[in-house]
Amino acid sequence: MTTTPTGPTPHGPTPYGTPDVPRITVRGEAHLEADPELARIRVTVQARGTDRRTTLDDLTRRNSTALDLIKSYGEAVDKVETGTFSLAPEYAKHGRGERVRTYHGRTTLTAELTDFTALGELATRLADLDLTRVDGPHWSLRRTSPVHAQARTQAVREAVRRAREYADALGTTVAALLELSDTGTDPQDWTHHESPRGWTRASFAKAPDDEPAPALNLEPQRQHIQATVSAAFTLHPPTL
Structure with a gap:
């Protein structure tokens, strides 16, 4: 007579563990701080007038002026992109x-800078242009920054440390790793939305025509990086 075994298979432990192969799942977290690597500002250029073609020409000219000013900072500007463009009529309420x-015409530009010394000067020079609004800065790290890898590594080490502490409390040791899951990281993602969260709106007063606007002193904001992992281990059977 042949019987089918009902216990754990020899290929490995069950997902929930057994008295012979105990299983433990722990969470590892890391919280780091680092100086930002990038600063982004959003520039909104506007034009308005009673004639459609004149308004469009004015908007094109002002947009080119803002773009040329941004690009004049050379390597200090890592990237510049055009976001949205609109030209819409406003109808009379009566008649x-x-x-x-x-x-009403409007274009939006996003500039990403790596030189924070030039940031304040560029922001005020842009804000000194007619019908131009500047929002920002938004501080961040690069996606490839080694700080992210450092946070993930610390999170894994924290998970291993916790597992060993629990095993030690039971009078045993960790046997093997079963699973490691990246349950949460903070990559400082940036998405180009019309009203992105994280903007600090700055209002700039236009200086007199014969006086250049003073450079704004902007202090970089420290970045908080978080990484979280979930890890499952087997333990050597403890003696309870």
Whole structure:
């Protein structure tokens, strides 16, 4: 007569552990701080007028002026991108028919800088342009920053340390790693939305025409990096 075994297979422990092969699952976390590597500002250029073509020409000119100013900082600017463009009519509230009262044009630019010394000067020079708004800065780390790897490594080591502490409390030791899951990291993702979270809106007063705007003193904001892992281990059977 042949019987089918019902206990654990010889290929490995069960997902929930057994008295002979105890299983423990722990969480490892790491919290680090680091200086930012990037600063991003958003520039909104506007134009308005009663004539559609004139408004569009004004918007094109002002957009080019802002772009040329950003690009004049050379290597201090790591990246510049155009976000949105719009040209919309505003209709008169009173009167017959659809009579256009004025046209509103707008473009948005995003500039990413690595030289924080140039950041304050560029921000104020942009804000000194007509019908131009500057929002920011948004501080961040690069996606490839070694700080992220450092945080993940510390999270794994913390998980191993916790597992050993629990095993020691039971009078035994960790046998083997079963599973390691990256349950949460903080990669400082940046997405280009119309109203991104994390912007610090700065209001700049336009200086007189014969006086250049003073450079704004911007202090970099320390970045908080977090990594979290979940790890499952087997233990040598303790004597309880």
